[in-house]
Amino acid sequence: SAVISQKPSRDICQRGTSLTIQCQVDSQVTMMFWYRQQPGQSLTLIATANQGSEATYESGFVIDKFPISRPNLTFSTLTVSNMSPEDSSIYLCSVGPADREIFDTEAFFGQGTRLTVV
Amino acid sequence: AQTVTQSQPEMSVQEAETVTLSCTYDTSESDYYLFWYKQPPSRQMILVIRQEAYKQQNATENRFSVNFQKAAKSFSLKISDSQLGDAAMYFCAYRRRGYGGSQGNLIFGKGTKLSVKP
Numbered sequence: 001s002a003v004i005s006q007k008p009s010r011d012i013c014q015r016g017t018s019l020t021i022q023c024q025v026d027s028q029v030t031m032m033f034w035y036r037q038q039p040g041q042s043l044t045l046i047a048t049a050n051q052g053s054e055a056t057y058e059s060g061f062v063i064d065k066f067p068i069s070r071p072n073l074t075f076s077t078l079t080v081s082n083m084s085p086e087d088s089s090i091y092l093c094s095v096g097p098a099d100r101e102i103f104d105t106e107a108f109f110g111q112g113t114r115l116t117v118v
Numbered sequence: 119a120q121t122v123t124q125s126q127p128e129m130s131v132q133e134a135e136t137v138t139l140s141c142t143y144d145t146s147e148s149d150y151y152l153f154w155y156k157q158p159p160s161r162q163m164i165l166v167i168r169q170e171a172y173k174q175q176n177a178t179e180n181r182f183s184v185n186f187q188k189a190a191k192s193f194s195l196k197i198s199d200s201q202l203g204d205a206a207m208y209f210c211a212y213r214r215r216g217y218g219g220s221q222g223n224l225i226f227g228k229g230t231k232l233s234v235k236p
Contacts (some may be wrong), residue, residue, distance in 0.1 A: 009192075015132075033223050041228065041229075042209060042226040042228045042229050043163075043209070043224075043226045044226075045223045045224075048223060070206035090161055092161075092163065093186060094163075094224075106153075106165055106168065107163075107165075108223055109162065111160070111161055111162050112161035112162070112163075114161065
């Protein structure tokens with residue numbers, strides 16, 4: 001299994017500012033995933049972060065708005081830039097499955113960051 | 119593209135009774151995984167049960183079981199002897215089988231909010 005520490009757990013931010021969310025994993029993983037969960041909605045993949053390469057963004061998400069860093073195999077950050085109220089969501093990081101054989105099936109999630117933009 | 123559909127936005131069950139949550143999916147793949155995740159108010163995503171598509175036998179985990187109908191692309195979750203702690207959002211999710219690249223992320227349904235009445 002994997003233990004993921006995500007912080008901050010929540011924040012209230014002014015529009016136009018940026019927030020960086022951190023995700024720390026207790027084991028080395030090749031891929032980390034960042035999801036957004038808008039109020040009352042499901043989880044939508046923002047991007048896949050591989051160590052040593054540029055993150056791969058899903059349709060509708062761009063690097064200028066959601067820059068991601070992946071400096072090593074246990075850590076990643078997601079920045080929400082130039083925030084507007086529409087960015088108010090829960091952001092979750094995840095590792096696995098399909099990283100290594102031990103993660104073949106289950107995905108593990110951080111506890112999420114509840115972001116409110118005012 | 120794969121899609122996951124949960125047609126029940128909300129469900130309610132009496133404590134100690136049984137409830138079934140519905141999920142259908144669409145894919146052209148023959149080998150994949152299906153999951154049910156639980157998200158309580160704490161926001162933590164908790165794996166409830168998983169099913170490998172190549173297995174005909176339905177997965178069970180204590181009070182939780184699935185009815186996996188591969189030809190119909192249906193994957194329902196049955197919760198027996200419902201408990202107050204079962205109240206949460208339940209998400210059905212799909213993942214392609216394999217390692218690396220875009221195969222690692224989960225595709226989620228919109229979720230079903232389950233209430234348990236004492």
